[in-house]
Amino acid sequence: MTFDSAAIRRQFPIFEVPATGGTALHYLDSAATAQMPNAVLDAVRTHDASARGNIKRGVHFMAERATEAYGGAREKVAGFLNASPSEVVFTSGTTAAINLVAHAFGQSLKAGDEVVVSELEHHSNMVPWQMLRDRSGIILKYLPVTSDGRLDLETLEATVTDKCKLIAVTHVSNVTGAVTNVSAIVAAAGAVGAKVFLDGAQRAPHGPVNVAALGVDFYAMSSHKMFGPSGAGVLWGRAELLADMPPFLGGGEMIRSVTKDVTTFADPPARFEAGTPPITQVVGMGAAIDWIGTLDHEAVTTHLNRLTERVLNGIADLNGSNGRIKVVGPQGLQERYPVISFEIDGAHPHDICQILDGHGVALRGGHHCAQVFMDAMDLAGTSRASLGPYSDDSDVDALLAGVEDAFARLGVQ
């Protein structure tokens, strides 16, 4: 079946907005934030226009409508993850989810316990563990990266000792698009009784995630990267783990009873949802999951693989002419998603991205919140193209033309 990217694109009103200089928008920054289709935009507006109320505590009509909408979104997320709704905690995003685990699960760790992360991690899956290390005296270890931007698992067995309590790694790299070998991570953790946390922010936009099949213990994802509104995200955790975790934030909703002297706490997931949650955003996230469910994922994957291959081949061709540009990350399509970082010798990512902006191409340049990875690769930063189901050949054409223009303007011979 031929993938109709135009039909997908028509669902996203953002593409009617001219970009810099009145050019068409070629949005290749979906790894930073994805665009929202009409179905999600409409769901958000409809909720606020017809079902807006605070959830759970009110007995009036609107409170019940809002509660139903919020609970409905939780069930959609549970279905997306092949999990129970009671294991789905709504947060403000992946970063908040990781901080929740670092604090609440982290309280069970003592000085000398080990947590393993990697050099490939986004700061959001590194800094909270560093803060835990500084608070609690846990030992933080880093799995290295390979020269093609993947987790280097050669030292996995040696790194994951019987002191390891948690391995926290990315499911898909936000810099290189590389997919982590989750089964190897789970096996290594299982051998020593450690738990596994997966940062799913870059993987979740590409379709349902079967946390049971993955065998992990925690999973996090962000609404705004999966075609939903910003301000909402999910922590999934195994029921028995969440049950043992103390609250992270205190306040309304997460209590059972409060007196001056003693407060008891609600069961999960409410225990971890203090205060009024991002109700509208959560409803939007649910609508985004519905929208993802309308896609033919096999066709989308084939389409994005074809575009990714065009980008990789295009960069290789440009390198063939001057030897100055290379992909930072996997060079082919195996075990990767459509996130492609590249560097141009003698040109700064900011300049590359600025020049590409002149072509209407939205690219991201810099360290991508992965400074440790950049240090490991001896780079200051990269330019990154990240595709979504609305990406098409015109986007790739504009990207490659823009890179050629950057060569000329920046004097890269």
Next chain:
Amino acid sequence: MNDALYHKAVMRMAATSKGAGGLETPAATATVDNPLCGDRVTMDITMADGVITDVGHKVRGCVLCQASASTIGEHAVGQRAEDVQRVHGRIHSMLNGGANETPEPWTEDVSAFEPVAPHKSRHQCVLLPFDALIEALATAKSGS
């Protein structure tokens, strides 16, 4: 837009990179980072009687950052800390929509950065080398 930003003067200044390489025996040095993009500027200075006598820099940054550092390499010698603060403030104002009111001898080179004004995300690229110079001057003053 690209023609406006990456015009001949800016490209020349970046390529010239006056002062690049740092100083062998600086009296004071400062390194500042732009946490948003990873750019880094190290600024070395020597001073006598409160006046900059030599300046050198190492820049890991974009064309705008390099051109700005080169501007410092061209014009910082002979300046005092308060002169540099004034220039920094005037550049900041210019980038935020004001006229270029930087004093001589900075005026012409700073005018090369006027097209950066509409691009707020690039303002710090121009200001980072001046931040580093101000910090180096503060280090020199404190004697540490």
